[in-house]
Amino acid sequence: MKYQDTIEQAESKLQKTLVFLKQHRLAASPINYSVAYEYASGENDDIVNCINKDINDGCIIDSFLMEELYRQFILSSDESSEKVVQHASSIINSTQRHTQKAQRDSGHYANILDEGLLLLNDSDPESSKQVIEKLIKATTYAKKTQQMLFKALQQAQTKSNELQQQIDDLHANRQLDALTGLYNRSVMSQTVDMWVNNDTKNIAALAINLDHFKQFNDNYGMTIGNVILSKVAQKVKSYVSDSGLPVRLAGEEFLVLIPDANPVTAKEIAEKVRVGVEKLQFINAKNKERLPKITVSIGVTEYCEKIGLDGTIQKATSALRMAKATGRNRVYTD
Numbered sequence: 001m002k003y004q005d006t007i008e009q010a011e012s013k014l015q016k017t018l019v020f021l022k023q024h025r026l027a028a029s030p031i032n033y034s035v036a037y038e039y040a041s042g043e044n045d046d047i048v049n050c051i052n053k054d055i056n057d058g059c060i061i062d063s064f065l066m067e068e069l070y071r072q073f074i075l076s077s078d079e080s081s082e083k084v085v086q087h088a089s090s091i092i093n094s095t096q097r098h099t100q101k102a103q104r105d106s107g108h109y110a111n112i113l114d115e116g117l118l119l120l121n122d123s124d125p126e127s128s129k130q131v132i133e134k135l136i137k138a139t140t141y142a143k144k145t146q147q148m149l150f151k152a153l154q155q156a157q158t159k160s161n162e163l164q165q166q167i168d169d170l171h172a173n174r175q176l177d178a179l180t181g182l183y184n185r186s187v188m189s190q191t192v193d194m195w196v197n198n199d200t201k202n203i204a205a206l207a208i209n210l211d212h213f214k215q216f217n218d219n220y221g222m223t224i225g226n227v228i229l230s231k232v233a234q235k236v237k238s239y240v241s242d243s244g245l246p247v248r249l250a251g252e253e254f255l256v257l258i259p260d261a262n263p264v265t266a267k268e269i270a271e272k273v274r275v276g277v278e279k280l281q282f283i284n285a286k287n288k289e290r291l292p293k294i295t296v297s298i299g300v301t302e303y304c305e306k307i308g309l310d311g312t313i314q315k316a317t318s319a320l321r322m323a324k325a326t327g328r329n330r331v332y333t334d
């Protein structure tokens, strides 16, 4: 990021950033601050659009969202991509250097060969012997150059495999939420677009939310809360990742989208997830104390093209609210 503001401009943006953080009750952590600054300065359109949309939709601007925006629009475009690009250009430069040297050497070798063949003379064995010796020397040198080139190409191959791995990791990182390993919102939108374009029928939407999680955080702290959140997410994923797309929608809210699942199947899957989470047992690693049961409430609905993904999420969330209102730790289908 590069800012070339005057002191006055920077101060005004700082003020706006602090107001934003205060307004949304966000701690001034480095990540929250960076995203809030980008928003307040209005320079990062992606961040401005996402936050404005969430505000308009009445969504809470929490540190989870800030982290996602940071990873998606600040971190990814700066550090990680830069490292991969640097790595790629070092491979290309090194391979180019070796190839150019090999080209020069083989041109030189061809000249020596041409000249030598012209000078070979049956009637003058002594001069022919000298020519042959020169040719042997040049051949040995050319062989060495080729071996060096071969080695350099092998190294470039190894490096480019590493690079491919880095690119794959980077790609996966951009798709996954760091805490839970579930997919993020941008993968969700892309996947639903793809399903709709392919005429996929019966996309079930399950909105999943941990019950009384605030109380849990208050009693055991955010760090243990984070571990629980991640374990619950893994459990959810274990039931649906073969057939559907598990997404971390917001702080402690997950959404699972399952194509080709009629309402009966969707309800069955939701019930399996609910029971699976209920059965999880957590032990506090520090004092070996057994932690209270964690349960989830689940709202089930069906994707409706007329109202789109946002409308479908709202419908699933309404069903989830009914599951909460009717006692929690239950599945409600609309």
Ligand SMILES: Nc1nc2c(ncn2[C@@H]2O[C@H](COP(=O)(O)OP(=O)(O)OP(=O)(O)O)[C@@H](O)[C@H]2O)c(=O)[nH]1
Pocket: 064, 179, 209, 210, 211, 212, 213, 214, 215, 217, 221, 222, 223, 224, 225, 226, 229, 250, 251, 252, 324, 328
């Ligand atoms: N540890 C942790 N907590 C989070 C995270 N994201 C959101 N939360 C917490 O989740 C809690 C959600 O609280 P509420 O929306 O009041 O809901 P609840 O206490 O689960 O109550 P019900 O949903 O009505 O059952 C808040 O305390 C948030 O701070 C996160 O990433 N980690």
